[in-house]
Amino acid sequence: MTETxxxxxxxxxxxxxxxxxxxxxxVVNGSDGVREPLAERVRRxxxxxxxxxxxxxxxxxxRRHDAIAVIIAEPETRVFADPFFARQLRGxxxxxxxxxxxxxxxLTEDRDDHARVGRYLAGGHVDGALVFSLHxxxxxxxxxxxxxxxxxxxxxxxxxxGRDGVAYVxxxxxxxxxxxxxHLLGLGRSRIAHITGALDQTSAVDRLDGFRDVRVDTDPGLxxxxxxxxxxxxxxxxxxxxxxxxxxxVFAANDLTAAGALRVLREHGRRVPDDVAVVGFDDxxxxxxxxxxxxxxxxxxxxxxxRLMVRLLLRDLxxxxxxxxxxxxxxxxxxxxxxxxxxxxx
Amino acid sequence: MTETxxxxxxxxxxxxxxxxxxxxxxVVNGSDGVREPLAERVRRxxxxxxxxxxxxxxxxxxRRHDAIAVIIAEPETRVFADPFFARQLRGxxxxxxxxxxxxxxxLTEDRDDHARVGRYLAGGHVDGALVFSLHxxxxxxxxxxxxxxxxxxxxxxxxxxGRDGVAYVxxxxxxxxxxxxxHLLGLGRSRIAHITGALDQTSAVDRLDGFRDVRVDTDPGLxxxxxxxxxxxxxxxxxxxxxxxxxxxVFAANDLTAAGALRVLREHGRRVPDDVAVVGFDDxxxxxxxxxxxxxxxxxxxxxxxRLMVRLLLRDLxxxxxxxxxxxxxxxxxxxxxxxxxxxxx
DNA sequence: GTGAAAGCGCTAACAC
DNA sequence: GTGTTAGCGCTTTCAC
Numbered sequence: 001m002t003e004t005x006x007x008x009x010x011x012x013x014x015x016x017x018x019x020x021x022x023x024x025x026x027v028v029n030g031s032d033g034v035r036e037p038l039a040e041r042v043r044r045x046x047x048x049x050x051x052x053x054x055x056x057x058x059x060x061x062x063r064r065h066d067a068i069a070v071i072i073a074e075p076e077t078r079v080f081a082d083p084f085f086a087r088q089l090r091g092x093x094x095x096x097x098x099x100x101x102x103x104x105x106x107l108t109e110d111r112d113d114h115a116r117v118g119r120y121l122a123g124g125h126v127d128g129a130l131v132f133s134l135h136x137x138x139x140x141x142x143x144x145x146x147x148x149x150x151x152x153x154x155x156x157x158x159x160x161x162g163r164d165g166v167a168y169v170x171x172x173x174x175x176x177x178x179x180x181x182x183h184l185l186g187l188g189r190s191r192i193a194h195i196t197g198a199l200d201q202t203s204a205v206d207r208l209d210g211f212r213d214v215r216v217d218t219d220p221g222l223x224x225x226x227x228x229x230x231x232x233x234x235x236x237x238x239x240x241x242x243x244x245x246x247x248x249x250v251f252a253a254n255d256l257t258a259a260g261a262l263r264v265l266r267e268h269g270r271r272v273p274d275d276v277a278v279v280g281f282d283d284x285x286x287x288x289x290x291x292x293x294x295x296x297x298x299x300x301x302x303x304x305x306x307r308l309m310v311r312l313l314l315r316d317l318x319x320x321x322x323x324x325x326x327x328x329x330x331x332x333x334x335x336x337x338x339x340x341x342x343x344x345x346x
Numbered sequence: 347m348t349e350t351x352x353x354x355x356x357x358x359x360x361x362x363x364x365x366x367x368x369x370x371x372x373v374v375n376g377s378d379g380v381r382e383p384l385a386e387r388v389r390r391x392x393x394x395x396x397x398x399x400x401x402x403x404x405x406x407x408x409r410r411h412d413a414i415a416v417i418i419a420e421p422e423t424r425v426f427a428d429p430f431f432a433r434q435l436r437g438x439x440x441x442x443x444x445x446x447x448x449x450x451x452x453l454t455e456d457r458d459d460h461a462r463v464g465r466y467l468a469g470g471h472v473d474g475a476l477v478f479s480l481h482x483x484x485x486x487x488x489x490x491x492x493x494x495x496x497x498x499x500x501x502x503x504x505x506x507x508g509r510d511g512v513a514y515v516x517x518x519x520x521x522x523x524x525x526x527x528x529h530l531l532g533l534g535r536s537r538i539a540h541i542t543g544a545l546d547q548t549s550a551v552d553r554l555d556g557f558r559d560v561r562v563d564t565d566p567g568l569x570x571x572x573x574x575x576x577x578x579x580x581x582x583x584x585x586x587x588x589x590x591x592x593x594x595x596v597f598a599a600n601d602l603t604a605a606g607a608l609r610v611l612r613e614h615g616r617r618v619p620d621d622v623a624v625v626g627f628d629d630x631x632x633x634x635x636x637x638x639x640x641x642x643x644x645x646x647x648x649x650x651x652x653r654l655m656v657r658l659l660l661r662d663l664x665x666x667x668x669x670x671x672x673x674x675x676x677x678x679x680x681x682x683x684x685x686x687x688x689x690x691x692x
Numbered sequence: 693g694t695g696a697a698a699g700c701g702c703t704a705a706c707a708c
Numbered sequence: 709g710t711g712t713t714a715g716c717g718c719t720t721t722c723a724c
Contacts, residue, residue, distance in 0.1 A: 007470065009701055020711045025703060033709060052469045056405035057701035060716045065402070067450075086432055093453040097462065102471070104413075105451045107439040116443065123398045124353065125448070230636055263636070290576055290609070355717055366695045371719060379693060403717035406700045 008049040017045035028053060067102040068313060069126040071117060073140055074109070074133050083284055084302060085132065088154065091306025092130060099314055101127075114139055121147035128313045130154060135200045141166070150316045152309045156202045156333075167316070167332045169309045171300035173203050173281075176338030177210025180251050180279040180298050183340055185214065187277055189249035191222065195236040195261060197253035198227040207253050207281060222247065226257050233260025241268055248276055249346065255280040255287045255297055262291050262345070277346035293344035300338050308334055354395040363391035374399060413448040414659060415472040417463060419486055420455070420479050428574065428602055429630055430648060431478065434500065437652025438476060445660055447473075460485055467493035474659045476500060481546045487512070496662045498655045502548045502679075513662070513678045515655045517646035519549050519627075522684030523556025526597050526625040526644050529686055531560065533623055535595035537568070541582040541607060543599035544573040553599050553627060568593065572603050579606025587614055594622055595692065601626040601633045601643055608637050608691070623692035639690035646684050654680055 010028075014021045019038060026034050027042040028051075034042070045051070059065050070092060072085060089105075096103050104126055106117055121129060121144060128150040134140060136158040144151050153168035184192050194211045197204030212218070221243045226232035233252060237260065240247060250265075252258035258280030262272060270276045272293055280288060283299035312332055356374075360367045365384060372380050373388040374397075380388070391397075405411050416438060418431060435451075442449050450472055452463055467475060467490060474496040480486060482504040490497050499514035530538050540557045543550030558564070567589045572578035579598060583606065586593060596611075598604035604626030608618060616622045618639055626634060629645035658678055 010703095011701080021702080022704085022711060022713095023709090026710090029703085035709065038710085050468075052465065054406070054701050055469055055471050056402045056411075057716090058703075059402035060400070060406055060701080060718085061703045063716085070451075083429075089451070090453060093451065097459070102466070103451045105416075105435070105439065105449045107436060107449075113443070119398065120448070122396075123401055125401050230632065260636075263638070286576065290606075292609070356719095357717080367718080368695060368697095368720080369693090372694090375719085381693065384694085400717050403700090404719075406702085406717080407719045409700085 007054070008051045009054070010051075013042065013045045013049055013051045016049060017042045063124075065102075065125060065127050066100060067104055067126045068096065068310075069104045069106055069121065069129045071106045071108065071129055071131045071140070072133060073131070073135070073138065074107075083286060084282065087284075087302045088132070088306040091303035092310055093306075094303075095307040095310035099310070101310075101314070108140075111139075114143060118143040118147060121149050127317050128152075130309050130313060133201065134158065135198075136202070137200075150313060152313045152316075154305065154309055156206070156335075158202055167312055169305050169312065169334050169336070170203075171305065171336050172338050173206035174210035174213070176281065176298040176300065176340075177207040177251070178213050179338065179340050180281065181211055181214040183296070183342075184249040184251065184277055184279060184346060187249070187273075187346060189277055191244065191247045192218070192249040192251060193222040193224070193240045193244065193247045194218075195224050195226045195233055195240070195250065195252045195257050197257070199225060204228070204253055211251060219244070226253060228254050228257060230256045230260035230263075233257035234264050235260075237261040237264035241265075241270075250276060250278045252278065252280050255282045255284045255291075255295060258295055258297070258345075259287055259291050262295075266292070273344065273346050279340075279346045283341050288341075288343065291345070296343045296346040297341055298338045299341045301336055305336060308336070353400070354397045355400070356397075359388065359391045359395055359397050362395060363388045409470075411448075411471060411473050412446060413450055413472045414442065414656075415450045415452055415467065415475040417452045417454065417475055417477045417486070418479060419477070419481070419484060420453075428600075429632060430628065433630075433648045434478070434652040437649035438656055439652075440649075441653040441656035445656070447656075447660070454486075457485075460489060464489040464493060467495050473663050474498075476655050476659060479547065480504065481544075482548070483546075496659060498659045498662075500651065500655055502552070502681075504548055513658055515651050515658065515680050515682070516549075517651065517682050518684050519552035520556035520559065522627065522644040522646065522686075523553040523597070524559050525684065525686050526627065527557055527560040529642070529688075530595040530597065530623055530625060530692060533595070533619075533692060535623055537590065537593045538564070538595040538597060539568040539570070539586045539590065539593045540564075541570050541572045541579055541586070541596065541598045541603050543603070545571060550574070550599055557597060565590070572599060574600050574603060576602045576606035576609075579603035580610050581606075583607040583610035587611075587616075596622060596624045598624065598626050601628045601630045601637075601641055604641055604643070604691075605633055605637050608641075612638070619690065619692050625686075625692045629687050634687075634689065637691070642689045642692040643687055644684045645687045647682055651682060654682070 010021045010024050014024045023034055024042050027039050093103055108117055130152055132154040134157050141157055156168050156170045196208050199205055224236040224239050226236045250261055252261055258278055265272055265276055272278055280295045280297035283297045288295040288297050356367045356370050360370045370388050373385050439449055454463055476498055478500040480503050487503055502514050502516045542554050545551055570582040570585050572582045596607055598607050604624055611618055611622055618624055626641045626643035629643045634641040634643050
């Protein structure tokens with residue numbers, strides 16, 4: 001309200017301080033080369049007038065926006081049941097703030113949204129993009145490539161398209177899965193089942209691969225496909241119990257799935273970990289700490305992944321050398337280690 | 347990458363179509379008054395060149411950004427344990443998208459962040475703001491008022507400052523609480539406890555008031571303060587059980603709190619709902635449907651609240667009449683009804 | 693109906 | 709060091 005008073009411009013500040021616009025601009029942008037008495041006068045004028053630079057005018061000439069887009073592509077469910085994204089967002093937000101950049105959030109659910117996102121990115125509103133939860137064959141990476149915007153992916157993108165050198169940040173899903181399964185083996189378990197995540201996402205595929213690395217010749221009946229939701233964990237657990245009532249351990253693709261599995265195990269009177277040991281993935285604290293019993297799981301530093309993505313992207317922006325045709329030679333991707341967190345379930 | 351090719355400008359399109367910049371601008375912005383043959387030629391040129399308007403240049407003259415800020419003020423915990431915000435964000439995102447507006451997300455955690463947010467809002471990057479989860483005595487509303495930006499609050503703000511006529515969207519927390527407690531009464535329960543939410547938020551205060559509306563002379567020992575987290579639900583439930591082992595019902599301020607309470611009840615061998623009936627608030631499906639037993643709760647249309655906030659804000663923006671000094675006369679706030687959802691816990 | 697021209701507020705050469 | 713000046717790409721009167 002009361003937007004009636006027009007905001008002061010550089011011009012106004014210059015007039016008040018008795019200097020030129022250029023000098024004010026220099027002071028405001030912290031470029032040295034303005035002698036102290038003058039600079040001080042300018043700063044006072046800025047304060048007195050409550051001057052705030054007009055970002056649009058600045059962007060018009062600098063071609064920078066100090067804003068990056070965060071694109072989350074999730075058809076419905078998962079984003080809102082799983083604190084995963086919220087936590088990654090927090091990491092991103094913190095890091096972006098530290099670098100004086102803004103976060104433009106783009107939530108997409110269907111194909112129409114994709115077109116819109118493409119337009120937005122091409123429209124030059126943001127300096128770069130962070131992209132999450134791609135599914136295999138997602139058209140988004142291609143759209144983004146066309147928009148020609150520096151991008152960092154969250155999670156290894158499906159390399160099916162033959163596109164190399166894309167920057168991404170991922171957890172060591174495969175290694176983490178191996179650790180989980182080895183832990184179960186170390187507990188003396190031998191009939192270890194796996195409930196997978198949504199297999200159209202590389203994280204789920206990688207965890208399955210890790211499971212198989214350790215259990216090379218597992219009975220295929222011990223692997224059931226899930227989709228990272230608690231409901232899928234329940235369904236899968238029921239199926240497993242039907243197929244292999246003798247199983248003595250379960251490695252679930254994430255904590256939510258594990259929580260679902262735990263419920264079904266309890267329902268069927270199996271004691272955890274005595275009869276069946278359970279390990280999850282993520283270490284989503286509100287979930288993992290409050291299951292019954294508390295969940296042994298593979299921790300990944302979710303917030304850290306978010307922060308790292310931002311750092312990678314901003315480095316790219318500040319160092320255009322990397323942004324050349326042959327950006328491919330500097331993959332600039334990072335795979336973060338995971339750690340097993342022991343609680344009571346295994 | 348390959349940002350080397352400069353994006354085509356209005357000028358380029360005009361040249362290609364053999365018209366003036368003004369004409370192209372008219373076609374691009376859909377203002378009628380350009381005769382068909384010409385308009386068509388312009389459209390073709392736009393397509394061929396892949397022209398996308400430069401938003402910064404446009405904003406510079408129109409003083410519109412087609413972007414609004416969403417400010418979520420939560421010191422840590424709650425945002426990331428509770429799908430509440432995620433769901434509201436989704437509603438906001440959808441509605442904003444439908445109106446071709448962008449969502450700039452501002453997460454704040456401490457005082458430093460407040461200053462930053464104030465600067466950002468004053469910087470004229472966005473046309474308006476949506477603000478969430480204010481705590482009583484939060485400095486944010488004042489900052490926002492100073493920035494002079496149209497704003498809609500999510501949840502009734504603390505009116506302590508004497509500021510009236512602020513626009514907000516809220517659920518009928520008090521009415522919903524009354525319904526919950528009456529339902530418990532209808533079940534024949536007479537020793538009904540309440541675990542509150544964080545009492546520095548109006549939603550928690552309103553729910554407590556609703557509880558008291560129905561249970562006018564409740565033993566104060568039956569009310570324990572929580573903070574909307576599951577952990578607080580556990581703690582509070584333990585305390586209640588110690589103080590009033592004879593209690594036969596609990597109304598929890600939200601589903602997460604109820605889930606915590608359920609766990610403690612089970613731990614203590616109380617059967618739900620036979621020994622103790624439990625009602626929550628929110629109807630956060632992933633939580634409410636998966637407790638044991640599934641939770642009877644008060645549903646609020648969270649996504650709808652988000653959408654409504656956007657509509658209110660955009661209406662404000664399009665109709666500057668409301669944005670006058672005396673905006674106070676049009677409170678333009680909405681309180682949405684709640685409904686009791688019966689499941690197994692009460 | 694269409695074009696010409698002014699200017700939104702700022703930065704960055706370039707002079708001095 | 710500081711000021712002058714020329715745009716950045718767009719919308720919008722105002723003539724025609």
